[in-house]
Amino acid sequence: MHKFLSIATAMVLCGASGMAFAHNCPNEMKAIDAKLSTNxxxxxxxxxxxxxxxxxxEAYHKAGKHDESMKSLLxxxxxxGM
Structure with missing residues (x-):
């Protein structure tokens, strides 16, 4: 039972970290837009x-493909040069 709890906890934490990363797409887009505004x-x-x-x-983000979105934005x- 203890081993199962450890595995379940690890899976939840991994999922949560992926969700946090996914929500960073808009911040990356804002940073790019800010840099572009400086010509x-x-x-x-x-x-x-x-x-x-x-x-x-942005298209990947809207489609829920956050890994692809971050790859393009990065x-x-x-x-x-950011």
């Missing part, structure tokens, strides 16, 4: 890539 010096290609990654991140932040 960073980017090549035309990089600017287009950041815009696409930002849009993809790649956009990397290009922006």
């Amino acid at each position: 960073p010096k980017l090549s035309t290609e990089d600017a287009a890539k950041v815009s696409k990654l930002r849009a993809d991140g 790649e956009a932040k990397k290009i922006l």
Whole structure:
């Protein structure tokens, strides 16, 4: 019984941490938007890539695909030097 409780507790904690991570998508989008509002010096290609990654991140977030959303948003932040 004790082993079962330990396993159940670990599963609940893992699930909770995933939910917290999923809700960070909007904060990442806000950070990208704030950086873009400063008109960073980017090549035309990089600017287009950041815009696409930002849009993809939002679409993934709305679809409930938070891992994919964070991947896109973090790649956009990397290009922006964040």
